Amino acid sequence: MTxxxxxxxxxxxxxxxxDVLPPALPGKATNRDKQGNPIWQVRGDRNHPSSQGKVCxxxxxxxxxxxxxxxxxxxxxxxxxxxxxxVSWDEAFDRIVQQIQTVRxxxxxxxxxxxxxxxxxxxxxxxxQKLLKGCLGTNNFDANSRLCMSSAVSGYIQSxxxxxxxxxxxxxxxxxxxxxxxxxxxxCHPIIFxxxxxxxxxxxxxxxxxxxxxxxxxxxxADLHLAIKPGTDIDLLxxxxxxxxxxxxxxxxxxxxxxxxxxxxxxxxxHYKPELVARKCGIRLDDLEKAAxxxxxxxxxxxxxxxxxxxxxxxxxxxxxxxxxxxxxxNIGKPGAGPFSLTGQPNAMGGREAGGLAHILPGYRVVKNxxxxxxxxEFWGLEPGxxxxxxxxxxxxxxxxxxxxxxxxxxxxxTNPAVSMPDLERTKAAYRKSPFTVYQDAYYPxxxxxxxxxxxxxxxxxxKTGTMTNSERMVTLCPAFRSPLGEAKADWEIFAEVGRxxxxxEQFNFADSAAVRREFVQxxxxxxxxxxGITNETLSEFGPIQWPCSDSSKDEGVYNKRLYTNLRFxxxxxxxxxxxxxxxxxxxxxxxxxxxxxxxGRLYGQWxxxxxxxxxxxTVKMHPQPFIEIHPRDAAKLDINEGEIIEVRSRxxxxxxxxxxxxxxxxxxxxxxxxxxxxWAELAEVNSLTHPESCPDSLQPELKACAVQLIPxxxxxxxxxxxxxxxxxxxxxxxE
Numbered sequence: 232m233t234x235x236x237x238x239x240x241x242x243x244x245x246x247x248x249x250d251v252l253p254p255a256l257p258g259k260a261t262n263r264d265k266q267g268n269p270i271w272q273v274r275g276d277r278n279h280p281s282s283q284g285k286v287c288x289x290x291x292x293x294x295x296x297x298x299x300x301x302x303x304x305x306x307x308x309x310x311x312x313x314x315x316x317x318v319s320w321d322e323a324f325d326r327i328v329q330q331i332q333t334v335r336x337x338x339x340x341x342x343x344x345x346x347x348x349x350x351x352x353x354x355x356x357x358x359x360q361k362l363l364k365g366c367l368g369t370n371n372f373d374a375n376s377r378l379c380m381s382s383a384v385s386g387y388i389q390s391x392x393x394x395x396x397x398x399x400x401x402x403x404x405x406x407x408x409x410x411x412x413x414x415x416x417x418x419c420h421p422i423i424f425x426x427x428x429x430x431x432x433x434x435x436x437x438x439x440x441x442x443x444x445x446x447x448x449x450x451x452x453a454d455l456h457l458a459i460k461p462g463t464d465i466d467l468l469x470x471x472x473x474x475x476x477x478x479x480x481x482x483x484x485x486x487x488x489x490x491x492x493x494x495x496x497x498x499x500x501x502h503y504k505p506e507l508v509a510r511k512c513g514i515r516l517d518d519l520e521k522a523a524x525x526x527x528x529x530x531x532x533x534x535x536x537x538x539x540x541x542x543x544x545x546x547x548x549x550x551x552x553x554x555x556x557x558x559x560x561x562n563i564g565k566p567g568a569g570p571f572s573l574t575g576q577p578n579a580m581g582g583r584e585a586g587g588l589a590h591i592l593p594g595y596r597v598v599k600n601x602x603x604x605x606x607x608x609e610f611w612g613l614e615p616g617x618x619x620x621x622x623x624x625x626x627x628x629x630x631x632x633x634x635x636x637x638x639x640x641x642x643x644x645x646t647n648p649a650v651s652m653p654d655l656e657r658t659k660a661a662y663r664k665s666p667f668t669v670y671q672d673a674y675y676p677x678x679x680x681x682x683x684x685x686x687x688x689x690x691x692x693x694x695k696t697g698t699m700t701n702s703e704r705m706v707t708l709c710p711a712f713r714s715p716l717g718e719a720k721a722d723w724e725i726f727a728e729v730g731r732x733x734x735x736x737e738q739f740n741f742a743d744s745a746a747v748r749r750e751f752v753q754x755x756x757x758x759x760x761x762x763x764g765i766t767n768e769t770l771s772e773f774g775p776i777q778w779p780c781s782d783s784s785k786d787e788g789v790y791n792k793r794l795y796t797n798l799r800f801x802x803x804x805x806x807x808x809x810x811x812x813x814x815x816x817x818x819x820x821x822x823x824x825x826x827x828x829x830x831x832g833r834l835y836g837q838w839x840x841x842x843x844x845x846x847x848x849x850t851v852k853m854h855p856q857p858f859i860e861i862h863p864r865d866a867a868k869l870d871i872n873e874g875e876i877i878e879v880r881s882r883x884x885x886x887x888x889x890x891x892x893x894x895x896x897x898x899x900x901x902x903x904x905x906x907x908x909x910x911w912a913e914l915a916e917v918n919s920l921t922h923p924e925s926c927p928d929s930l931q932p933e934l935k936a937c938a939v940q941l942i943p944x945x946x947x948x949x950x951x952x953x954x955x956x957x958x959x960x961x962x963x964x965x966x967e
Contacts, residue, residue, distance in 0.1 A: 236712040237276050237774075239699050240290040241350065241692040242838050244574030245420050246701020247290050248279020248775065251693065251712050265848075268298035271693070271712070280775055281400055281705050287421045288836055292847050293692065299846040302675035302688040303717025311663065315686065320718065323685055327642075328732045330667045331367070334639035340369035340619070344629050344638050347374040347587060348645035349576020352697025352709065354747040355645075355722035356578070356585035358739070360593060362726050364586070365611045366735045370598050370623030373589045375646045376579045377626045377931060382541035383572035384583060385929035386550025390558075390808055392801030393595050393759045394583055397563060397794035398533065398571040399703045399777065404430040405567030408438045408529035410522075412464065412553065413539020413935075417448035418835040420537070420573050420702075428452055438525045442467065443539065444830060445860070445902055446895035455521055458897050459512040461828045461936045462817035465545060468552045469814070470508030471523045472500040472559060480527025482561030489798045489806055490558050496809040511814075513897065526556065531567030538575060538832065542935040544818035547928035551810035558807055564795040573702050580700035584760050584778075585751060589623035593751060594758040598622055610754055611738060625930045626652065627923050633661040644671035644722055645689065649678035650840040650908035653932045655918040656884050671725065674842050678908040688719040695721035697744045698770065703792075705777045706762065708770035723747060756781070759794075759801050818924035818933050821899065825881065825938035827865070828900045831917050832935075837906040845911055857915040859888035860902040861941070866892045869943055876944040879903070881937050884919030887944060901941070905934075 235250035254269035255261040262270045271294035277284035305323035306315035334342040345363055347356065351374075363372045376384075384394045391397070403409070403426045416424040431437050431452070441453035442464070450456040459467055475481055476497065486493050505523075509516040526532055534557065540549045554570045562568040574580055586593040596603035604618045611617075624632055630652070632638040641662075652658040662668065662682035670683035673691035680686055694715040700706045715721075720728075727739040741747050745767035755762045755778075764780040777792060799805040821828055836853035837844050844850040859877050871877060871890050879886050879901070888903055896902055907915040920939060925932045 236710055237279075238693070238709045238712070239577065239701075239707040240286065241293065241577050242289045243420055244576060244579055244702040245282065245422050246577060246699065246705060246707060247282035247286055247422050248276030248707065249286065249290060250274050250276045251294065264295060266299070270294055271297065278774065279707070281701055281703060282422050285422045285425060288850060288853070289838055289844060292849050293843070295848070296843045296846045297691070297693060298716065300674050300676070301716045301719070302672060302686060303719065304688055305718070306686045308684060311682065311684075323687060324728060324732055326685060327669055327729055330640050331729070331733065335367070338637070338639045340367050341371065342637065342639035343367055343369050344371040344624055344632065344640065345642040345644065346626060346629060346646065346648060347372065347582070349374060349376050349379065349574070349579035349582055350645040351578060351582065351587070351722060352695070352699055352744070353578060353581035353585050353751065354697045354744045355726070356582045356587040357593060357747060357751040358723040358726045358730075360586045361611060361738060362730045364592065364598070364618055365607070365613055366730055366733065366738055368617055368619055370589050370619050370621065371629070372587065372623060373626045373629065374582055374587050375626070375648070375651060376576060376582050376588060378542070378651060378934060379538065379575040380541060380572065380579050380583070381588060381931040382543065382546025382550055382926055382929040384588070385547040385926070386554060387572070389547065389810060389928070390551050390554045391795070395595070395759055395794055396572050396702060396704060398569040399792040400426065401792060402533050402567050402569065402571070403427040406437065406531050406533040407567065408440070408525050408532045410440045410526065410532060410534040411449060411453070412442035412534065412536050413541070413549075414535055414537035414573055415443065415445070415447040415449050415832060416535060416537070416573065417452065419575075419833050421835065423573075424449065438529065440522050440525065444897040444900050455518060455525070457512070457514050457518060457522060459514055460897060461830055461900060462820070463512040463814065464540060464549045465552050465812055465814035466503065466508050466511050467519070468549075468556060469500045469503035470505055470512070470519055471526060472556060473503045473508070474505055474520060474523035475527050475556070475559060476500060478523070478527060481559050485561035485798070486559065489800075490809060491804070491806045492809040492811070495811040496555055499811040499813060502813070527560065531565065532557065532560065532562040533568055534570050535573055537573045539935055541929075541931055542933060543931070544924050544926055544933040545812070545815055546926035546931045548810070548812040548926075552812055555809050558809055564793065564798050566793070569793070571702075577701070578699040580702065580704065581698065584700060584755065584762070589625050592618070594754040595760050596758070607754065627925065627930070627932060630658055630661045633664050636664075638665065640667045640669070641665050642669040642671070643679060647677050647679050647840040647842055647908070649682060650916060651905070651918065653918055653921040653923045653934055654883050655916055671722065672842070673719065674846070676910065677842055678840070678910055687725060688717055689725070690715035690719045690721045694719065695744070696767075697721070697723070698748060698767070700778075703777065705775050706765050706770065707775040708767055817936050819922055819936070819938045821938045825940050826899065827939050827941055829879065829881070829920060829937050829939040830900060830902050830935050831905045831921070832902065834904050834906065837904070839906065840908050841906050841911055854904070854906070857888050857904060857907045857912055858891045860891050860893050860896045862896050862898040862900070863892050863894060864898050866890060869941055871943050878942040878944050879920060879939050880942065881920040881922070881939045883922060885914070886917060886919055887914040901939070
């Protein structure tokens with residue numbers, strides 16, 4: 232009997248364990264797709280502590296895209312108007328190294344930028360930090376986590392002293408009250424939602440509250456759905472706090488002993504009287520009171536949130552205002568309680584651990600801290616002062632940097648920003664101005680490849696060995712179970728080779744990814760995310776391990792699933808901090824010219840920009856085309872019928888979508904999924920409409936809301952739209 236390879240699903244931050252078996256087992260025929268490619272067999276790993284054998288449709292079908300439309304060899308061109316030509320790796324490396332050296336001389340290190348991804352394994356992230364922030368002296372590394380989780384990072388740091396979700400998935404089955412806000416967990420994190428839902432159904436006393444302008448599958452399972460107007464999250468949370476204070480539902484001992492700055496917070500929430508809050512949020516007063524009472528009467532409250540909170544110009548303020556409710560009621564550091572950020576990407580947590588944003592360094596360090604910089608410089612064998620004290624360019628800063636001719640080299644890896652970035656037409660115009668763009672991915676074509684001068688074939692899931700960390704801080708080893716396709720290389724190997732060719736052979740002398748991890752975890756020693764006990768060897772022996780786990784605790788068999796169980800936090804005085812924020816609302820509120828709020832999100836069967844799921848027949852059939860959700864009242868005003876095309880316009884761009892009329896969305900709010908780029912559909916890039924206004928602390932753009940106008944396009948019906956829709960047509964035309 233062939234033993235399965237145990238690995239991790241490469242989609243969302245749940246981090247489900249998978250068993251992978253070869254396409255042909257002894258005595259059985261080879262399983263193949265319609266193109267004749269062998270399909271590896273995938274099932275849930277029953278022994279994985281996070282997912283317990285469960286898997287969603289994306290994880291179950293992931294292997295079906297392994298051989299489709301792969302980038303197999305490096306290609307180059309001198310200008311975007313020319314076709315790509317296949318080249319050797321030596322030619323590609325020489326070109327990249329030459330351009331890096333030129334930019335270092337002509338513009339300095341600040342002219343070099345890299346934009347990475349939560350699809351990276353931790354080893355990829357780490358080597359990229361060592362190359363850019365250490366050896367090249369620029370902090371211009373950012374990742375798509377900036378669009379995803381940076382507000383959660385900022386909120387945790389400001390409230391608790393450091394990043395790191397304090398909860399674990401077992402809390403889903405130990406809570407008295409689950410408070411879900413800004414998350415469609417049922418579709419975006421389905422396996423952990425299933426755990427919560429089963430527990431909720433079995434325990435009638437357990438309450439589930441869902442806050443969302445849409446009546447999603449998540450909201451349908453709730454005891455209470457608060458369909459607030461977009462941009463009123465802080466009003467709601469402060470209104471709940473007002474009632475908790477009024478009714479005496481606060482833990483004065485915990486507040487006095489374990490927190491600071493409560494008086495400033497108490498002064499703010501005094502202004503959020505329930506009648507005013509209910510009116511502003513567009514909800515019933517008795518529902519607001521019910522939510523507050525359920526929170527106050529519960530001994531263990533677990534809050535869950537994701538993009539609906541983070542992707543906001545008030546992202547950090549929203550996160551901290553939610554954390555305030557936990558601090559106010561002592562709901563942290565115990566089973567079934569705490570503020571739990573659900574990460575979007577499979578290794579967004581690993582990226583945070585390895586320093587994978589423009590303002591941080593490995594081991595939960597920050598670039599502004601002189602001691603942190605000195606520790607990393609010494610460890611990397613670099614001269615003092617090698618690491619810049621200034622935070623680097625964020626994802627959007629790179630766009631403005633290109634506009635202002637401040638970027639001489641842009642390196643994009645494992646992500647597709649020509650679909651996912653805000654204000655997409657402006658983004659594309661900036662990419663066209665780039666003097667030199669390297670694009671590194673497993674698939675070709677993608678929308679971003681059109682803006683590259685060099686494309687590099689990257690090994691993907693199943694073709695390289697490394698580690699990933701999920702939302703509950705669980706680290707899983709992901710071994711390669713097949714050889715890379717064509718000439719593809721692991722991302723970290725590509726970065727390391729460029730480092731060696733730049734003259735840093737000593738810094739990049741790694742035999743394999745296990746050696747990379749052994750080095751990386753030393754930078755976590757005695758840090759809040761201590762992982763010195765989590766190497767490839769220990770993961771192979773014991774299976775997935777949650778941090779913190781030092782080498783000494785590993786030997787002693789001591790693990791702690793939750794952070795802050797001693798009620799001491801990672802601040803100088805050990806106290807958590809309340810954050811006092813008034814609501815400011817949307818960065819771009821509706822007005823008479825643009826009277827609707829557009830919000831965006833994911834669908835169950837698709838993943839981000841469809842680079843992988845768009846090549847899988849089953850997931851494409853689940854969601855064959857984009858759409859726009861609109862309330863019946865709004866549809867009647869505009870004389871729109873089901874399936875008719877609506878042209879959506881913002882101050883930045885436009886798109887066309889067939890109407891899906893539903894009572895499951897708040898009036899004057901519309902919803903469009905974010906998956907479709909120009910490769911998959913015509914005029915369906917929702918981020919052509921969104922704006923780049925961002926949270927001042929996390930610098931995360933407000934991708935969740937912008938003001939739009941709706942114009943019925945009567946001469947085009949859904950059937951015509953479908954015939955013009957390019958879904959799969961371009962894809963299948965280029966199939967080998």
